[in-house]
Amino acid sequence: MLTIKSVSKSFDNLSVLDTIDLHVKKEEFVSIIGPSGCGKSTLLEIVTGLIAPSNGEIYFNEENVTGTTNKLGYMPQKDVLFPWRTVLENVIIPQEIMGIRKKDAEKKARQLVEKFGLSGFEEYYPSALSGGMKQRANFLRTVLTDKRLLALDEPFGKLDALTKREMLKWLTTVRMETKQSFLLITHDIDEAIFLSDRIYVMSSRPGRIVKEVHVKEKHPRSNGFLLSKSFSELKNELLSSLGV
Ligand SMILES: Nc1ncnc2c1ncn2[C@@H]1O[C@H](COP(=O)(O)OP(=O)(O)OP(=O)(O)O)[C@@H](O)[C@H]1O
Ligand SMILES: [Mg+2]
Structure with a gap:
């Protein structure tokens, strides 16, 4: 549904994104995690057409939409x-x-x-x-x-733990009803695992994709998943690819 093809971005001499390739399939929930300042918000602004990449293209349903706005739903970080x-x-x-x-x-x-x-x-x-x-x-x-694809930049960052948990549970159910696709940016590894079908890990700036992880647990997911062995194994894998 969405393909980010070899996207790089520099602001003057500051290289922010380095050859990013990623995709989101129909009805898929994909998250991006990475350290602060690695270019996640910049990448989402490129995907939504708000800023132009220095190199590379964005495709939506096979159509080159680089620099085109209004193709997807977008929740900015601010x-x-x-x-x-x-x-x-x-x-x-x-x-x-x-x-x-x-x-x-x-x-x-x-x-x-x-x-x-x-x-x-x-x-x-x-x-x-x-x-x-x-x-x-x-x-x-x-x-x-x-919109068929929602791009969300840290949508739960300011929520308290309980409200967040409720929102996550709601989202894991509602996406099955609406059949929308999601591209989510988050700092929160637990949130990414709980919600996603796939997770991309970005390096520090200039951001590159350093890892792609599949989360095979079926939806809707329950709190029990958070306590499972497969959850903690995935979390370990993600933490080590983030170098922490
Ligand atoms: N319009 C701009 N002009 C110049 N530099 C910019 C601009 N927008 C972003 N940057 C720089 O690009 C880098 C990446 O910023 P970005 O907001 O994409 O990071 P991020 O991964 O979303 O960080 P966070 O997790 O803290 O939200 C930063 O160093 C930032 O200063
Ligand atoms: Mg950001």
């Missing part, structure tokens, strides 16, 4: 809620852009608000939300784009 819009008004922006009637967009959003732990806060402005709540609102907005 908070992108508009301060002058309420939570509900913020999360329906992609649907508004697609020309869906406001009433219908709101109805759809309200159905998911509870799952995202935001019920009762629909009419709040972002300034009155906690960091974790803002992150969940950003995530809900991305989910509501209904």
